[in-house]
Amino acid sequence: SIDGQRLWDSLMAMAEIGPTEHGGSCRLALTPEDAAGRRLLLDWCESLGCTWRVDRVGNLFIRRAGQRDDLEPVAMGSHLDTQPKGGRFDGILGVLAGLEVFRTLADQGIVTERPLVLVVWTNEEGSRFAPAMVASGTYAGAFSVESTLAREDRDGVTFGEALEACGYAGESPVGEPRLDSFFELHIEQGPVLEEEGETIGVVTGVQGMRWFDVTLAGQSAHAGPTPMRYRRDALAAAARLIDRLQAHALGDESGDTKVTCGCLDIDSASRNVVPGDVKLTIDLRHVVENELDALQTYFEGLLSEVGETCGVTVSQERIWASPVVEFAPECVAAVERGAREQGLKYRRMMSGAGHDAVYVSRVAPTAMIFVPCRDGISHNEAEYATPEDCAAGTQVLCDAILERANR
Amino acid sequence: SIDGQRLWDSLMAMAEIGPTEHGGSCRLALTPEDAAGRRLLLDWCESLGCTWRVDRVGNLFIRRAGQRDDLEPVAMGSHLDTQPKGGRFDGILGVLAGLEVFRTLADQGIVTERPLVLVVWTNEEGSRFAPAMVASGTYAGAFSVESTLAREDRDGVTFGEALEACGYAGESPVGEPRLDSFFELHIEQGPVLEEEGETIGVVTGVQGMRWFDVTLAGQSAHAGPTPMRYRRDALAAAARLIDRLQAHALGDESGDTKVTCGCLDIDSASRNVVPGDVKLTIDLRHVVENELDALQTYFEGLLSEVGETCGVTVSQERIWASPVVEFAPECVAAVERGAREQGLKYRRMMSGAGHDAVYVSRVAPTAMIFVPCRDGISHNEAEYATPEDCAAGTQVLCDAILERANR
Ligand SMILES: NC(=O)NCCC(=O)O
Ligand SMILES: NC(=O)NCCC(=O)O
Numbered sequence: 001s002i003d004g005q006r007l008w009d010s011l012m013a014m015a016e017i018g019p020t021e022h023g024g025s026c027r028l029a030l031t032p033e034d035a036a037g038r039r040l041l042l043d044w045c046e047s048l049g050c051t052w053r054v055d056r057v058g059n060l061f062i063r064r065a066g067q068r069d070d071l072e073p074v075a076m077g078s079h080l081d082t083q084p085k086g087g088r089f090d091g092i093l094g095v096l097a098g099l100e101v102f103r104t105l106a107d108q109g110i111v112t113e114r115p116l117v118l119v120v121w122t123n124e125e126g127s128r129f130a131p132a133m134v135a136s137g138t139y140a141g142a143f144s145v146e147s148t149l150a151r152e153d154r155d156g157v158t159f160g161e162a163l164e165a166c167g168y169a170g171e172s173p174v175g176e177p178r179l180d181s182f183f184e185l186h187i188e189q190g191p192v193l194e195e196e197g198e199t200i201g202v203v204t205g206v207q208g209m210r211w212f213d214v215t216l217a218g219q220s221a222h223a224g225p226t227p228m229r230y231r232r233d234a235l236a237a238a239a240r241l242i243d244r245l246q247a248h249a250l251g252d253e254s255g256d257t258k259v260t261c262g263c264l265d266i267d268s269a270s271r272n273v274v275p276g277d278v279k280l281t282i283d284l285r286h287v288v289e290n291e292l293d294a295l296q297t298y299f300e301g302l303l304s305e306v307g308e309t310c311g312v313t314v315s316q317e318r319i320w321a322s323p324v325v326e327f328a329p330e331c332v333a334a335v336e337r338g339a340r341e342q343g344l345k346y347r348r349m350m351s352g353a354g355h356d357a358v359y360v361s362r363v364a365p366t367a368m369i370f371v372p373c374r375d376g377i378s379h380n381e382a383e384y385a386t387p388e389d390c391a392a393g394t395q396v397l398c399d400a401i402l403e404r405a406n407r
Numbered sequence: 408s409i410d411g412q413r414l415w416d417s418l419m420a421m422a423e424i425g426p427t428e429h430g431g432s433c434r435l436a437l438t439p440e441d442a443a444g445r446r447l448l449l450d451w452c453e454s455l456g457c458t459w460r461v462d463r464v465g466n467l468f469i470r471r472a473g474q475r476d477d478l479e480p481v482a483m484g485s486h487l488d489t490q491p492k493g494g495r496f497d498g499i500l501g502v503l504a505g506l507e508v509f510r511t512l513a514d515q516g517i518v519t520e521r522p523l524v525l526v527v528w529t530n531e532e533g534s535r536f537a538p539a540m541v542a543s544g545t546y547a548g549a550f551s552v553e554s555t556l557a558r559e560d561r562d563g564v565t566f567g568e569a570l571e572a573c574g575y576a577g578e579s580p581v582g583e584p585r586l587d588s589f590f591e592l593h594i595e596q597g598p599v600l601e602e603e604g605e606t607i608g609v610v611t612g613v614q615g616m617r618w619f620d621v622t623l624a625g626q627s628a629h630a631g632p633t634p635m636r637y638r639r640d641a642l643a644a645a646a647r648l649i650d651r652l653q654a655h656a657l658g659d660e661s662g663d664t665k666v667t668c669g670c671l672d673i674d675s676a677s678r679n680v681v682p683g684d685v686k687l688t689i690d691l692r693h694v695v696e697n698e699l700d701a702l703q704t705y706f707e708g709l710l711s712e713v714g715e716t717c718g719v720t721v722s723q724e725r726i727w728a729s730p731v732v733e734f735a736p737e738c739v740a741a742v743e744r745g746a747r748e749q750g751l752k753y754r755r756m757m758s759g760a761g762h763d764a765v766y767v768s769r770v771a772p773t774a775m776i777f778v779p780c781r782d783g784i785s786h787n788e789a790e791y792a793t794p795e796d797c798a799a800g801t802q803v804l805c806d807a808i809l810e811r812a813n814r
Contacts, residue, residue, distance in 0.1 A: 084675040085627065127677045190632025209631065211678060220492070222786040223667035223690045224616065225597025225759025228656045230783065235668055236653045242646035249635045260630035261642055263676040268491040270534045271618060271669040271688045272760075273786040281678045283630045352632025353679075376637065379629040379680040 002398050003107075004391030007100040011390065014040060014080070014096060015088040024381025025088050029081040029123035030058065030162035037080040038120060038168060044099055045118070048106050054170025057135045057148050058122035058163050061177060064102050066115035066405065072180040074112070074405040075364070076101065076397060077119030079356060083127050087187075087383020089373065089390070094185045095120055097394040101401060112405035114180055121356040122168070128153045129162075131211055131320035136356035138174050140363045145174050179364040181331055181404050184357040185397045186368060187385050191376025192349060199392050200339040200346035201370030204332055206358050207258075207350055208292045208324040212282040214241075214303065218312040220268070220276030235266055235275035237310035244302055245282070257295055258285040258352070282316075287350050289324045325358050331367030331400070338399035339369075344392055353378075369396050409805050410514075411798030414507040418797065421447060421487070421503060422495040431788025432495050436488040436530035437465065437569035444487040444499075445527060445575060451506055452525070455513050461577025464542045464555050465529035465570050468584060471509050473522035473812065479587040481519070481812040482771070483508065483804060484526030485763060490534050494594075494790020496780065496797070501592045502527055504801040508808060519812035521587055528763040529575070535560045536569075538618055538727035543763035545581050547770045552581050586771040588738055588811050591764040592804045593775060594792050598783030599756060606799045607746040607753035608777030611739055613765050614665075614757055615699045615731040619689040621648075621710065625719040627675070627683030642673055642682035644717035651709055652689070664702055665692040665759070689723075694757050696731045732765050738774030738807070745806035746776075751799055760785075776803050 017040065018026045018033035027033040038060060042052060045062045052062040063073065078094025098118035105112070121139070126132025129151045138148045149160035163169040188194075193201050218232030242261045249259040260283040267277035284299060286292035300316070307314035332348075339346040349370065357366050371393035374384040424447065425433045425440035434440040445467060449459060452469045459469040470480065485501025505525035512519070528546070533539025536558045545555045556567035570576040595601075600608050625639035649668045656666040667690040674684035691706060693699035707723070714721035739755075746753040756777065764773050778800035781791040 083677050083680060125677075126679060130678060132679065188632060189629045190634070191637060192632075207631065219784070220787045221784055222596045222760055223669060224614065224665065224692055224761065225595060225599075225785075226665075226783060227597070227662050228653075228659075228665060229662065230598060233653070233667075235671065236649060239646040239649035239653070239668075242643060243650045246635075246640070246643045246646070252635075255634050255636065258631065258633075258635060260640075260679065260681055261646075262630060262673075262678040262680050262682060264642065264671060264673060266669075266671060269670040270490055270532075270786070271537060272533060272539065272667065272690055273490060273669050274667055275669065276787070283679055285631055353629055354631065376633060377626070377628055378632075379677070380627045380683065 002100050002104045002391060002394050004387055006103065007096060007390055007394055008387040010096045010099060011088060011092060014092055020085055020381050022381040024383065025082045025086050026084055027080060027082045028084065029125065029128045030166045032166060034081050035166040035168060041095065041099065041120065045102065048102050050102065053172045054168055055172040055174045056145055056170055057138045057174055058168040058170065059135050059139055060120040062118040064116040066112045068113050069115055071114045072178050073115040073117040074401055075117040075119055075179040075182045076401055078184050078186060079121045079124030081123055081125050083125055083379045085381050087378050087380060089187045089383055089385045090189065090378050091124055093187060093385065093390055097185045097397050100394050101398045104398060112402065114405040116401065116405060117177065117179065124356055129159050132354050133356050133359055137359040140359040141175065142359055181365045182357060182360045183331065183397055183400050184355055184368045185393045186355055186370060187373040187378060188370040189353045189373060189378040193370060193372035194376060196347065198345040198347050199371065199389055200344045200396055201349045202332060202336045202339060202346050203327065203351050203368035203370055204348050205324065205326040205350050206354060207285050207287040207352055208289050209283065209285045209322045209354055210292065210296060210318060211320040212316045212318050214280045214282055214316045216278045216312050216314055218276050221274045223272040223274055226274060231274050232311040233274045234278040234312050237306050237312040238264060238278045238280055240310065241303060241306045245299065248298060256287050287324060322354055322358055325361055327361055327367045328365035331365045334400040334403050335367050335369050335396060338396040342395055369393050409507050409511045409798060409801050411794055413510065414503060414797055414801055415794040417503045417506060418495060418499060421499055427492055427788050429788040431790065432489045432493050433491055434487060434489045435491065436532065436535045437573045439573060441488050442573040442575060448502065448506065452509065455509050457509065460579045461575055462579040462581045463552055463577060464545045464581055465575040465577065466542050466546055467527040469525040471523040473519045475520050476522055478521045479585050480522040480524040481808055482524040482526055482586040482589045483808055484528065485591050485593060486528045486531035488530055488532050490532055490786045492788050494785050494787060496594045496790055496792045497596065497785050498531055500594060500792065500797055504592045504804050507801050508805045511805060519809065521812040523808065523812060524584065524586065531763055536566050539761050540763050540766055544766040547766035548582065549766055588772045589764060589767045590738065590804055590807055591762055591775045592800045593762055593777060594780040594785060595777040596760045596780060596785040600777060600779035601783060603754065605752040605754050606778065606796055607751045607803055608756045609739060609743045609746060609753050610734065610758050610775035610777055611755050612731065612733040612757050613761060614692050614694040614759055615696050616690065616692045616729045616761055617699065617703060617725055618727040619723045619725050621687050621689055621723045623685045623719050623721055625683050628681045630679040630681055633681060638681050639718040640681045641685040641719050644713050644719040645671060645685045645687055647717065648710060648713045652706065655705060663694050694731060729761055729765055732768055734768055734774045735772030738772045741807040741810050742774045742776050742803060745803035749802055776800050
């Protein structure tokens with residue numbers, strides 16, 4: 001059985017790379033901090049005798065040999081990048097749990113039949129380079145290598161340039177190695193498990209999500225002499241859009257409709273200038289694909305209506321759509337067995353967040369394991385999961401991996 | 408009579424300092440561009456034999472001697488600083504009209520009884536250092552010299568540091584010279600004169616204005632798994648605040664209530680993060696002081712209500728209040744006479760924008776002259792006033808100045 005204290009120590013050691021003011025982490029994708037995190041992990045894994053390779057979009061595959069190295073490996077992993085003010089667990093737990101599985105097997109002298117691979121997927125958060133999960137998506141064929149390398153961050157730095165600069169531009173072809181199966185342990189990032197007093201979420205799938213870039217073009221004007229009725233205030237239009245979208249989502253009794261405006265920028269903002277140009281982002285989510293279609297239709301209609309009411313020219317571009325995902329029944333069952341056999345309280349549930357497992361599930365049987373996080377908070381420096389829950393999730397991961405690798 | 412073409416040429420020459428992409432100007436207060444604009448003006452005035460001095464907050468007083476240099480000077484002027492994407496007329500017209508008056512008098516060999524002073528007030532726009540009109544306010548005793556010098560721009564540079572850096576930190580005591588009277592020509596920055604087909608606004612006063620810094624503190628969280636009902640979304644709260652304030656102002660049939668949110672910043676914004684912390688600015692205006700009180704009360708109530716509804720902690724600081732101003736009847740009358748005698752269509756009106764004349768009116772009899780600007784647009788690169796209207800306003804200024812200086 002795995003060593004919960006050792007796992008915790010590795011989590012806390014990783015959190016020392018890119019620490020933030022209030023106890024979180026900032027390791028934006030492909031920054032020196034991200035590279036330092038990868039290096040620490042590689043040091044640990046190399047000392048266990050693992051080998052590794054990096055593909056052309058920076059995905060890191062760390063391999064522990066099996067008895068039958070001709071068979072496809074069983075894989076586990078997640079990501080090491082964080083939000084600008086992110087937590088110490090989101091992604092990191094799934095990676096360091098994999099390390100803990102390797103260490104446990106090493107301690108006990110176990111060599112699995114199939115080889116094992118621990119994967120660190122690049123730029124999962126989507127915070128530096130949109131969209132999220134872009135490198136696992138590229139691995140799974142959802143995006144071309146060229147388009148991924150050409151994606152730009154807000155400063156105009158491309159993914160490819162950042163990859164070179166941080167030293168993780170690999171040679172290995174994207175899409176290799178093929179995986180027998182993939183398991184990702186992650187914090188829930190929502191409140192359900194904590195509220196229900198359960199330790200394990202057996203994740204059956206992931207809600208669909210769509211990202212939009214919205215532009216509102218009115219006319220900047222002086223805040224003093226410009227009569228209200230003459231204004232074409234792009235921020236007033238944005239405010240109306242956000243407020244009405246919020247009301248729409250809150251009006252869904254099921255709670256399955258989710259809308260978020262995460263970024264909003266006013267061009268040449270000044271206190272006494274009516275904003276002329278505003279850009280903002282919209283994130284729409286739903287667990288049912290055709291409900292998500294309906295939500296998008298509502299959003300598009302609302303945007304036009306707001307544009308007309310406020311005398312503002314509106315446009316939007318859907319920059320990403322990740323359909324509703326269902327994980328592989330045999331992998332989900334393996335996770336469920338693991339939880340049951342450890343005597344842990346668990347529930348089957350859908351994930352609200354996108355994860356690398358979303359794309360990997362297109363090319364390999366996949367499942368996920370959730371553990372609770374305090375107050376359901378993540379993408380926040382205060383993100384926290386208890387050492388006990390981290391250890392429980394890692395044990396379930398270990399059991400599922402062993403079952404798959406020795407079947 | 409003044410030379411309209413020469414005036415226009417000087418306006419266009421000034422616009423070549425800090426030009427913007429779409430034909431406007433960017434000369435933020437106390438930047439190298441601001442200093443270059445001042446230097447150009449001084450070159451022109453020195454060649455007319457004028458002398459000048461700069462006070463400790465950078466206000467520039469350019470003097471043309473009179474027959475009776477023991478008498479207080481009659482003054483005119485405005486500002487040379489602009490918004491980030493400002494126009495070529497806002498402020499600049501009032502300064503270059505003063506230059507044109509000097510040139511006209513020089514051409515005709517006229518020496519007025521009282522000396523004349525052309526004033527360039529520092530940082531009128533309030534865009535780099537809040538509040539607006541801070542240096543004319545300091546001249547008039549509304550702010551202490553020390554507090555003005557300590558004001559910071561968004562990068563933390565103080566007014567005093569910027570003044571030193573741009574070479575206009577003067578020695579002359581603030582509040583000197585005392586002025587017999589002050590006249591400011593300005594574009595209207597609103598649509599009324601154009602709509603009514605009038606050339607001159609005889610400005611009787613200025614609406615009251617109040618500036619607020621608002622902070623909304625919720626909790627950042629993941630956009631995916633966080634149920635709508637659990638969110639404490641600071642941007643959703645801001646959107647509600649802005650939308651309700653807009654509706655309130657639009658609901659005032661008189662059109663006298665004005666509200667603007669000009670700046671809004673999300674802390675550590677990310678597409679898939681529910682915004683935890685938002686800062687924004689609010690600008691409230693009204694032509695009647697107790698209506699402005701009522702507007703502030705409404706805003707404060709709304710802010711609390713929105714905070715409660717959205718689960719967000721709200722706070723606000725009123726960083727500036729400029730009461731409703733009435734100009735000196737004798738100066739207003741002099742402007743009106745000038746307009747009438749030139750046979751120009753005019754109306755008496757209140758100013759919607761703050762101007763240096765607001766503060767100067769506390770210490771010297773003051774009035775203002777407005778000319779139309781196209782579509783009422785200013786604080787915008789597209790700001791435009793015709794050469795004819797600029798010339799007409801300058802002629803009225805010249806006549807009013809001569810009347811006062813020779814009375
Ligand atoms: N787990 C996670 O934060 N993924 C980022 C993609 C998303 O926004 O759901
Ligand atoms: N005229 C002008 O733009 N003044 C700035 C102060 C204000 O916001 O009214």
